[in-house]
Amino acid sequence: MSEIRATTTPPTNSPDAPELVAAMLRDADQAGASDIHLQSIPGAVTLQWRLDGVLHDRGRIEMPVAERVLGRIKYLARLRTYQETLPQDGRIPAEDAGLDCDLRVSTYPTVTGEKIVLRIFRNSSAVSLAELGLPLPTLNALQSAIAQPTGLILLTGPAGSGKSTTVHAALHELAQAGGRHLVTVEDPVETLVPGVMQTEVNEARGLTYPAAVRHLLRQDPQAIVIGEIRDAETANLAVQAALTGHLVLSTLHAGSCHGVLDRLRLLVPDPFSVAASLTLVLNQRLVRRTCTRCQGDGCSHCVRTGFHGRIPIVEHLVFTDPDRPALRQGITPPLSPDSTLAAAASRAVAAGLTTSAEILRVLGK
Ligand SMILES: [Zn+2]
Structure with a gap:
């Protein structure tokens, strides 16, 4: 764990990413979503929520902001922010997520870029x-x-x-x-x-x-x-x-x-x-x-x-x-x-x- 922390650095030039991520997590939680899906595609990241078992499109985030959003999530989950070619698993504690519960974070490299899925663990x-x-x-x-x-x-x-x-x-x-x-x-x-x-x-x-x-x-x-x-x-x-x-x-x-x-x-x-x-x-x-x-x-x-x-x-x-x-x-x-x-x-x-x-x-x- 200490090695992971040592190699993790906050993404630079991202004054907007923390606010965006906080709002994204809060909105999904308030809507009762169980999962948040972020899929990299050329030039953007698409956002989907799983609500009552079904995935729903929730829009897209354009580059370069999208990249900073993914970096921010990986930073919060104590993952290697520069690692995009291997899958990683982490957790965002409730206090860092600004929610009442922890989030499980899973990243996976796809042919169009990184995919991140966040699972909301409601108590x-x-x-x-x-x-x-x-x-x-x-x-x-x-x-x-x-x-x-x-x-x-x-x-x-x-x-x-x-x-x-x-x-x-x-x-x-x-x-x-x-x-x-x-x-x-x-x-x-x-x-x-x-x-x-x-x-x-x-x-x-x-x-x-x-x-x-x-x-x-x-x-x-x-x-x-x-x-x-x-x-x-x-x-x-x-x-x-x-x-x-x-x-x-x-x-x-x-x-x-x-x-x-x-x-x-x-x-x-x-x-x-x-x-x-x-x-x-x-x-x-x-x-x-x-x-x-x-x-x-x-x-x-x-x-x-x-x-x-x-x-x-x-x-x-x-x-x-x-x-x-x-x-x-x-x-x-x-x-x-x-x-x-x-x-x-x-x-x-x-x-x-x-x-x-x-x-x-x-x-x-
Ligand atoms: Zn209604």
């Missing part, structure tokens, strides 16, 4: 399950599954589909109910839940998911959150934990509720254990919510996008005792028609919460 705290905006049948299924003393609950959905927000909301509800020792192993911990023992994997030190789960099960937990099941060892531990008196919540990469079953059966060869442990599977997407102030016409509140915030579109599959004999034979029960992604999407559009175009963008067809 988030867990919301309650009721605040998530889940479809009512899904909310009921999830609340009833976490009220059980044991069982395996699995969530799926692509990156950025809000799975971990749902898991943390469930954890928040368990913590509020009290009486159970709640532990997590995550990679990394992004949301703090009061009353929960939250831990992180540390692959470099050998604390992998399976190693962490094995140790945490000796900490006398009643409920355990495993950030992600990536391998057979973790999958088998999760199933065994659920069969030995623990409530287990985790995520698994698959495209659908049935996909979760297929993947779990590949990872856990014993169909009896899978059939006996699973209580609920959720498959989640996030769609942008129509701005309530302008009803989608575009206003200053939604930065003219017509959308503000996001809501989950979820399908779920509940497993009860009558389902288990079929599960043991590798048969997955069908989703009830009112609990599919398509049904949840139609209800959200009918309620005016989002648009058909937004559903098409996220779910495809």
